[in-house]
Amino acid sequence: MALTSITTDTTQVIKVQSDRIDAAMAIQFKEDMRNEAEGGSARVILDLTSVEFIDSSGLGAIVASMKQLGHDRRLDLAGLHPFVEKVFRLTRMDTVFKLYPTLDDALSPASD
Template sequence: MALTSTTTDATQIITVHSDRIDAAMAIQFKEDMRTQADGGAARVVLDLTGVEFIDSSGLGAIVASMKQLGNDRRLDLAGLHPFVEKVFRLTRMDTVFKLYPTLDDALATTAG
C-alpha cells in the first residue's frame, strides 16, 4: 500500500494511494501509517479521497493507527467517498473521528 506524507503548518497530511483498505492490506496499512506518522505533527489528516471501499479490517486498521498516535495527537479523516462515509456512520465511528468532505475543508479547520 502506498502512502505519502506532507506537512502544512501544524498539520501532517497522509494520503492513501489505493482504492481499497480491506483485510488483504490492513496490516500493511497499519505499518505504513506508523512509519509515515512517526514523530509528525500534533494533527494528522488522513486523505481518503482515492479510497472507494473499506471493510471492517480497514476500519480497524484506521482505529489502530489513531491509537498509535497517542493521546497528544489527533487523526482526522478527509475526502470520504459515500460508501466509505456510510461505513463510518453505520459503525458510529463518525463520533470518534472528525470527518471532512474534502481535504481543503479539513485544512481550513483547526484541530480541536
C-alpha cells in the same frame, strides 16, 4: 500500500494511494501509517479521496493507527466517498473521528 505525506505548519497530511483498505492490506496499512506518522505533527489528516471501499479490517486498521498516535495527537479523516462515509456512520466511528468532505475543508483554519 502506498501512502504519501506532506507536512504544513501544524498538520501532517497522509494520502492513501489505493482504492481500497481491506483485510488483504490492513496489516500493511497499519505499518505504513506508523512509519509515516512517527514523530509528526500534533494533527494528522488521513486523506481518503482515492479510497472507494473499506471493510471492517480496514476500519480497524484506521482505528489502530489513531491509537498509535497517542493521546496528544489527533487523526482526522478527509475526502470520504459515500460508501466509505456510510461505513463510518453505521459503525458510529463518526463519533470517534472528525470527518471532512474534502481535504480543503479539513485544512481550513476553522477546522482546527
